[in-house]
Amino acid sequence: MKACIMCGGAGTRLRPLTFERPKPSIPLLNKPSVGHLVEHMSANGFNDIIITLGYLGHNIQEYLGDGSKFGVEVRYIYEKKKLGTAGSVKNAEAALNDGPFLVVGGDHVMDFNLREFYQFHRKNNSILTVGVMSIDDPREYGILDIDVGNRVHRFKEKPSSGEIFSNLASTGIYMCDPQVLDHIPKDRFDFAKDLFPKLLGVGEPFSAWMARGHWNDIGNATAYRQASRWMLDNIRGTEIAGHFHIKDARLNGPALIGTDVTIGSNSALVGPIVIGDNTTIGDSVLISPYTTIGSDCHIDNHTSLLSGIIYDNVEIGAHTSVSGSVIDNGTVIGAHCVLENNTVIGPRVTIGDSVTVHSGVSIWPEVIIEGGEVFKNLLNTAYDTHTDGS
Numbered sequence: 001m002k003a004c005i006m007c008g009g010a011g012t013r014l015r016p017l018t019f020e021r022p023k024p025s026i027p028l029l030n031k032p033s034v035g036h037l038v039e040h041m042s043a044n045g046f047n048d049i050i051i052t053l054g055y056l057g058h059n060i061q062e063y064l065g066d067g068s069k070f071g072v073e074v075r076y077i078y079e080k081k082k083l084g085t086a087g088s089v090k091n092a093e094a095a096l097n098d099g100p101f102l103v104v105g106g107d108h109v110m111d112f113n114l115r116e117f118y119q120f121h122r123k124n125n126s127i128l129t130v131g132v133m134s135i136d137d138p139r140e141y142g143i144l145d146i147d148v149g150n151r152v153h154r155f156k157e158k159p160s161s162g163e164i165f166s167n168l169a170s171t172g173i174y175m176c177d178p179q180v181l182d183h184i185p186k187d188r189f190d191f192a193k194d195l196f197p198k199l200l201g202v203g204e205p206f207s208a209w210m211a212r213g214h215w216n217d218i219g220n221a222t223a224y225r226q227a228s229r230w231m232l233d234n235i236r237g238t239e240i241a242g243h244f245h246i247k248d249a250r251l252n253g254p255a256l257i258g259t260d261v262t263i264g265s266n267s268a269l270v271g272p273i274v275i276g277d278n279t280t281i282g283d284s285v286l287i288s289p290y291t292t293i294g295s296d297c298h299i300d301n302h303t304s305l306l307s308g309i310i311y312d313n314v315e316i317g318a319h320t321s322v323s324g325s326v327i328d329n330g331t332v333i334g335a336h337c338v339l340e341n342n343t344v345i346g347p348r349v350t351i352g353d354s355v356t357v358h359s360g361v362s363i364w365p366e367v368i369i370e371g372g373e374v375f376k377n378l379l380n381t382a383y384d385t386h387t388d389g390s
Contacts, residue, residue, distance in 0.1 A: 049073065051076050090185070
């Protein structure tokens with residue numbers, strides 16, 4: 001079976017984490033999220049994969065290669081300009097015109113039964129089938145009104161109060177027949193904004209498949225942490241890749257531990273957690289469930305890491321508390337610091353001793369903070385400052 005993964009977006013809403021990687025390369029459990037997606041698609045029988053690339057697309061191509069290590073064949077099509085979601089798929093038409101194909105965003109994290117989705121589409125005589133889920137608050141999604149036969153009769157993108165006629169929200173995952181490409185121009189065109197109204201306008205039947213399971217995209221820091229939390233919940237036991245040095249410490253799994261990891265005396269680690277290779281954790285360190293730590297990190301004594309996502313080559317000083325934060329590569333954080341919930345720290349940031357970073361603050365790459373409290377985002381004008389868009 002064939003699939004198209006859209007990986008062209010710039011990931012501006014996830015800045016500062018996407019200045020040096022595209023959104024599908026954001027780490028989940030210490031490996032690019034697109035790797036988890038391709039593994040799931042392979043397990044569901046989608047072994048012929050077309051990937052549309054744009055912003056920093058070479059990172060994705062270098063990681064996935066020809067797909068053989070994932071049990072699939074991967075081909076790449078680059079976009080020379082922004083084409084929108086449907087336009088991106090149209091740009092890959094030559095590789096998608098020989099049978100039904102799945103369309104999914106490169107930043108999606110899910111456990112849907114995609115084989116069931118494929119079979120549903122084949123039996124339902126539609127040129128397009130939308131994967132939908134019931135969402136408590138669908139105002140940030142496109143909602144669909146369907147009948148008992150799963151035919152779509154109405155669609156509304158991001159409804160406001162008084163317009164919410166359904167809580168069935170589009171996941172942005174589609175099964176398509178090649179004929180749907182005839183309705184997409186060779187220009188910027190989106191599935192939700194442009195294609196769905198066009199299909200309804202001309203009376204072309206399309207359907208909805210009600211999905212079961214977990215799904216989100218990592219479009220912002222909150223969704224990213226939710227995706228990480230769900231994937232950590234899937235760890236069932238404790239796996240240690242290689243040398244593991246632990247002295248008078250407590251490890252209550254589940255956990256995935258890399259090689260040459262050292263845990264100091266009187267430290268407590270409670271899973272699910274992930275720790276990368278060559279990482280050192282000092283004495284009397286507390287690591288709570290739903291924490292991931294990358295490779296070559298150093299966590300000093302008497303520090304607390306509570307549900308954070310720590311990338312590679314990060315140093316965190318003694319008596320520091322990190323709660324629900326994301327910290328990018330090469331950042332150094334001093335002693336006696338506090339990073340409050342939902343802070344996002346870019347790569348190669350330097351934070352001095354006794355600094356408090358307040359909740360929801362983002363710090364751009366290579367910023368230096370010598371002391372005090374940080375109440376608002378700190379930008380670096382050497383980098384783009386926009387955070388709207390994809």
